[in-house]
Amino acid sequence: MRPLDETETRIVFEKLFKFIGNNLKNLVENPSHEGPDSTPGRYCFRLNKNKIYYCSESLVKRATNIARPNLVSLGTCIGKCTHGGNFHLTVQALNLLAANAKHKVWLKPQSEMSFLYGNHVLESALGRITENIVAGDEVVVVNMADVPLGFGVAAKSTQDCRKLDPNGIVVLHQGDIREYLRMKDEL
Incomplete structure (x- = not known):
């Protein structure tokens, strides 16, 4: 150490x-x-x-x-x-990260499990999004009760998300709280 x-x-x-x-x-x-x-x-x-x-x-x-x-x-x-x-x-x-994050994305309750299975966040899954996010910014993904679920990279800016079709990717998945279960053999 x-x-x-x-x-x-x-x-x-x-x-x-x-x-x-x-x-x-x-x-x-x-x-x-x-x-x-x-x-x-x-x-x-x-x-x-x-x-x-x-x-x-x-x-x-x-x-x-x-x-x-x-x-x-x-x-x-x-x-x-x-x-x-x-x-x-x-x-x-x-x-x-969640306690100090400058950019957050809130997921709808029906979309939480999709993110926790390692999928990217789609526009149809967005509950809310922080203003002034630029494509490429790092974001923390939380549920509507502000419980942190994971983190990723914004694929689109906040303004682009408003005119995006429902199947468009908003956040690229980097990590989530279910990684322990998916990687239990490696740990």
């Missing part, structure tokens, strides 16, 4: 910035009330076996007592670094 170097930090922050914009400051400066100290700590990012974790500094200090090969996880795994130098978000980061 080690801190991110400059390149890794830039890649992770660029990806998170696409989803949460200026709210990235809230994620980084979020006070942590864990640990024996009465003073609040902060949250940080750590790398372990090509996975990026978001955890409190007090938890990191306590984890130094565990040998690196024995340390499996620490905090919330928000993504993976690829060998090519890219960063891919995992579904575990969904709660962090």
